[in-house]
Structure formats: C-alpha cells, structure tokens
Amino acid sequence: MQVVIDVEGYWPMNFRSSVRLIPLLFIFLSVSSYGIVLPGCDIVMGHSAGSGVHWESAILTGAEVTTEAEIHRIAGIALAPGPLNTEVQEYLASMGGLRAIRTNPKLWDIYLRLYDGITPFSPDYQELIQFADLNLPQSGKIADIGGGTGPFSAWLLLRARNREIHTIDMSPAGLALAREKMERVAASLGEPLPSFDIMELNLLNFTGNELTGLSGAVMNNVLYNIPLEAQLEAMKKLRAMMLAGATLIVADPNGDVVTKELLEKSAKDVAIGAVKNGSTPSDFDIALGIYINVEILRGGIPPFRPAADLENLFREAGFKVKKRIVNSFYFGLLTVLVLEA
Numbered sequence: 001m002q003v004v005i006d007v008e009g010y011w012p013m014n015f016r017s018s019v020r021l022i023p024l025l026f027i028f029l030s031v032s033s034y035g036i037v038l039p040g041c042d043i044v045m046g047h048s049a050g051s052g053v054h055w056e057s058a059i060l061t062g063a064e065v066t067t068e069a070e071i072h073r074i075a076g077i078a079l080a081p082g083p084l085n086t087e088v089q090e091y092l093a094s095m096g097g098l099r100a101i102r103t104n105p106k107l108w109d110i111y112l113r114l115y116d117g118i119t120p121f122s123p124d125y126q127e128l129i130q131f132a133d134l135n136l137p138q139s140g141k142i143a144d145i146g147g148g149t150g151p152f153s154a155w156l157l158l159r160a161r162n163r164e165i166h167t168i169d170m171s172p173a174g175l176a177l178a179r180e181k182m183e184r185v186a187a188s189l190g191e192p193l194p195s196f197d198i199m200e201l202n203l204l205n206f207t208g209n210e211l212t213g214l215s216g217a218v219m220n221n222v223l224y225n226i227p228l229e230a231q232l233e234a235m236k237k238l239r240a241m242m243l244a245g246a247t248l249i250v251a252d253p254n255g256d257v258v259t260k261e262l263l264e265k266s267a268k269d270v271a272i273g274a275v276k277n278g279s280t281p282s283d284f285d286i287a288l289g290i291y292i293n294v295e296i297l298r299g300g301i302p303p304f305r306p307a308a309d310l311e312n313l314f315r316e317a318g319f320k321v322k323k324r325i326v327n328s329f330y331f332g333l334l335t336v337l338v339l340e341a
C-alpha cells in the first residue's frame with residue numbers, strides 16, 4: 001500500500017483520507033511517545049502495585065501517579081529545598097543515610113523495591129535488555145551480576161529458554177522480587193521447566209569459584225557501586241568464572257557526561273516512560289526514587305569512570321573490547337561495552 005501524505009491538502013481533509021491516516025497516526029504516536037516495548041512485559045513484571053514504601057508525610061498521600069505533569073511536580077518539590085525535601089532526607093537518614101548505599105543492603109532493599117515498580121517498565125531500560133539479549137548466547141550459563149530485582153534475568157530467560165540464568169546480588173529484597181519474576185517466566189514457558197538460580201552474594205567477597213563455565217554475563221549499572229580500588233580484582237574473578245570467548249556486557253554511567261541536569265532529566269524521563277508503559281508508582285515512590293537517583297549519582301557517590309577508563313579496567317582484567325557504545329543508551333548517560341573473556 002502506498003501512503004502519501006499531502007501536507008498542502010491536509011486541511012481540510014476528506015473523511016476517507018482521514019480514516020486511512022488514523023492507523024498511521026496511531027503507530028507514529030505509539031512509537032514516538034513510548035519507544036520500544038519488549039514483548040512479555042506483563043509476564044516479567046507481573047502486576048505492579050507500587051512499592052508500599054512510605055513515611056508519615058504532611059505532603060504525600062500514597063496516591064497513584066499517572067501523569068507526566070504529576071511526575072514533574074513531585075520531582076520538583078522533592079529535589080528543591082523545602083518540606084518534602086526535608087522529609088525525604090530524614091527518611092533516608094533513618095535508614096543509615098545515602099552515603100551508606102555501597103555497603104548497606106537495607107538501603108538497597110528499599111531502593112530496589114521503588115526501582116522495580118518504575119525503571120524496568122521504561123522503554124529506555126528495556127532497550128538495554130534488548131541489546132543484551134541480542135549480544136548474549138542463546139544457550140549456556142548466563143550470569144546477571146548485581147541483577148537486583150531480576151528484569152534482565154527474567155527477560156533473557158523468556159527470550160531463550162535454553163539459557164541457564166544465574167542471578168547474583170547482595171540485596172535479599174531485590175532477590176525475592178527476582179525469584180518471583182523467574183518463577184512467573186518459567187511457568188509461562190512450561191514443561192520442561194527451564195533451570196535458573198538465585199544467589200545472595202556480595203561482589204566484594206567474590207572468590208571466582210561461585211560459578212564456573214559461564215557462556216555469558218551482564219552487569220547493568222552495578223560496577224559503579226563497587227569501590228574503585230576493588231573493581232579490578234572483582235572483574236578478574238568474574239573473568240575466571242567465564243569460558244574463553246564468552247561474552248560480558250557492561251553498562252555503567254559515563255563519567256565524561258554525567259551532569260546534574262542530565263541526571264534530573266533522565267530520572268524524570270524514566271518515570272514518565274514507565275507510567276506510560278503500565279507502571280503504577282505512588283507519590284512516595286516517585287519522590288524517593290527520583291531523589292535517590294539524582295543524589296546518589298550526582299556529586300560522584302561513588303565516582304564514575306570515564307568511558308576510556310572503563311575500557312582500560314576491563315582490558316586490565318583480561319577482557320577484549322568487542323564493541324563500545326557511548327552517549328546513546330539510557331538518555332546518553334551510559335557507557336555500554338561488549339567484552340570477550
């Protein structure tokens with residue numbers, strides 16, 4: 001079918017041509033406002049009902065946030081000095097403070113509950129999963145390192161049932177959500193049920209023997225949480241667990257480009273994309289989620305490696321760099337590497 005849009009003749013338009021344009025317009029609007037949406041989101045994510053995280057608040061009510069305008073409004077008052085900003089800071093202080101994020105699994109537990117109801121619904125996050133899926137083997141042992149609540153693990157399994165997925169993280173609450181996803185996906189794939197494994201482990205305590213014979217691994221937004229001086233050792237141990245020629249995909253914030261403005265914009269855009277794509281966060285989830293994202297990442301808690309530096313780290317750990325993508329994925333925030341063990 002040939003579709004010709006005659007701009008001159010657009011106004012006024014006769015009824016038949018406007019009817020023909022409706023499907024086209026619908027496709028255009030879906031693609032431009034939602035981006036890609038991975039098939040199986042409902043299976044992987046189940047029913048999103050918000051995280052349930054809350055505190056005594058004079059400002060927030062626990063209401064579901066459904067519009068872009070509401071996200072901008074809540075983010076604005078959570079990030080600027082004022083009563084909500086104070087409430088958020090006090091809540092985080094009662095959890096040990098944001099600076100403890102590296103070492104305090106309790107803080108990760110809370111963050112991951114918020115994160116799980118928002119981020120994996122975002123088309124920009126799902127685009128990363130799609131990239132990982134296309135670049136990882138279709139079978140063999142695949143590890144999701146720092147896999148958190150398991151969206152990568154679950155989608156990688158859903159898209160290739162012969163992958164044996166191993167999800168590793170230090171957060172028990174994150175892993176409980178990962179287990180739910182994996183069980184849902186396994187049930188949807190049916191008999192013979194695929195095998196998967198969920199392992200609570202701190203990457204700082206890696207021995208290199210926890211897993212062997214990995215055909216592939218993915219590590220999305222994890223490395224920056226490990227102290228700079230411990231990263232090389234941990235990545236050498238990860239390499240020791242991988243078969244020669246196996247693929248590792250790493251995504252981490254790019255120290256060359258991170259600015260406060262970019263962080264704020266991307267934190268809001270993640271939430272906006274997610275809400276359009278079926279997530280149902282509460283006003284607490286939005287306020288706390290956006291605050292933590294902006295404040296953890298801003299001011300270098302911890303510092304981010306510039307793209308070339310990240311590459312050098314993996315070369316030193318014994319990997320070959322096969323592909324490097326900068327300033328493209330996730331609102332241009334990330335360096336994404338495809339590496340060979």
Ligand SMILES: C[S@@+](CC[C@H](N)C(=O)[O-])C[C@H]1O[C@@H](n2cnc3c(N)ncnc32)[C@H](O)[C@@H]1O
Nearest residue numbers: 108146147148169170171202203204220221225
């Ligand atoms: C930003 S989240 C990303 C989660 C997941 N990779 C994803 O893309 O959805 C970072 C994850 O790293 C995990 N993490 C941070 N430091 C860790 C450590 N030392 N050992 C194990 N996991 C760690 C956290 O528990 C959290 O799940």
